[in-house]
Amino acid sequence: MNTDAAVEPAIDASGLTVRYGDVLALDDVTLRVPAGGVCGLIGMNGSGKSTLFKTLVGLVRPQTGEVRILGGGIREARRRGDLAYVPQSEDVDWAFPLSVREVVMMGRYGRLGFTRRARRGDRAAVYEALDRVELTELADRQIGRLSGGQRKRAFVARGLAQGARVLLLDEPFAGVDKPSEATIVRLLTERAESGCTVLVSTHDLQALPGLATESVLLRRRVLLHAATTEVLRPENLARAFGLGEESVA
Numbered sequence: 001m002n003t004d005a006a007v008e009p010a011i012d013a014s015g016l017t018v019r020y021g022d023v024l025a026l027d028d029v030t031l032r033v034p035a036g037g038v039c040g041l042i043g044m045n046g047s048g049k050s051t052l053f054k055t056l057v058g059l060v061r062p063q064t065g066e067v068r069i070l071g072g073g074i075r076e077a078r079r080r081g082d083l084a085y086v087p088q089s090e091d092v093d094w095a096f097p098l099s100v101r102e103v104v105m106m107g108r109y110g111r112l113g114f115t116r117r118a119r120r121g122d123r124a125a126v127y128e129a130l131d132r133v134e135l136t137e138l139a140d141r142q143i144g145r146l147s148g149g150q151r152k153r154a155f156v157a158r159g160l161a162q163g164a165r166v167l168l169l170d171e172p173f174a175g176v177d178k179p180s181e182a183t184i185v186r187l188l189t190e191r192a193e194s195g196c197t198v199l200v201s202t203h204d205l206q207a208l209p210g211l212a213t214e215s216v217l218l219r220r221r222v223l224l225h226a227a228t229t230e231v232l233r234p235e236n237l238a239r240a241f242g243l244g245e246e247s248v249a
């Protein structure tokens with residue numbers, strides 16, 4: 001075992017098995033993602049991507065296995081504000097009476113004192129994050145009154161405002177137009193260059209090489225974790241999707 005803290009993986013999941021009743025969603029998944037890079041997560045519908053994210057943030061408890069984030073427990077990482085999660089849109093209650101600005105401010109909660117009162121630095125971080133995802137003009141709008149792409153960008157802004165060192169994004173490009181996708185890719189790349197670790201699932205295989213240097217093919221188990229160019233080879237995609245090359249591109 002490597003005991004050098006400097007090379008300890010930022011995301012270290014070992015032997016994760018998750019069952020929902022009779023459904024085996026994750027089967028002995030082991031995944032180690034080094035710090036400072038973007039890792040893609042791909043797999044067909046129902047392959048366990050969302051379950052893996054939820055397990056990595058502690059929303060789903062695995063029947064077996066363990067997760068370590070930045071060398072410690074999930075709860076500690078969350079408490080420090082080091083772990084940000086952008087859920088799939090279906091997992092969010094869009095009727096909740098919160099404005100875009102308030103959602104983004106939630107990213108600062110781990111850093112606010114017990115009074116939960118935002119300080120100047122918190123407001124500045126929220127302002128900057130909104131600006132970066134180009135949502136400043138919609139900051140006071142209720143989150144349910146946004147388009148699908150704007151909703152995604154609001155949650156990406158929450159992750160940015162949090163200043164987390166590990167960012168988990170579950171299909172941040174779903175329903176997002178190409179310019180907004182390019183904006184999100186640029187922001188994630190910048191975060192990775194400054195030392196953050198990003199795990200991002202996507203069905204947009206064409207965008208993957210421009211986004212992630214390494215990728216994981218999931219089909220309940222990790223089929224392959226390698227350089228993105230290797231992962232995207234037709235024979236590997238065929239294993240993950242059970243289809244020919246044309247059908248999945």
Ligand SMILES: Nc1ncnc2c1ncn2[C@@H]1O[C@H](COP(=O)(O)OP(=O)(O)OP(=O)(O)O)[C@@H](O)[C@H]1O
Nearest residue numbers: 020023024025043044045046047048049050051052
């Ligand atoms: N709350 C739940 N209760 C029961 N089964 C579930 C639940 N959540 C997910 N599943 C099942 O677990 C498996 C993995 O689902 P998961 O949502 O993790 O896949 P996914 O790769 O994220 O899919 P998609 O690409 O469609 O978002 C599927 O068979 C799904 O039907």
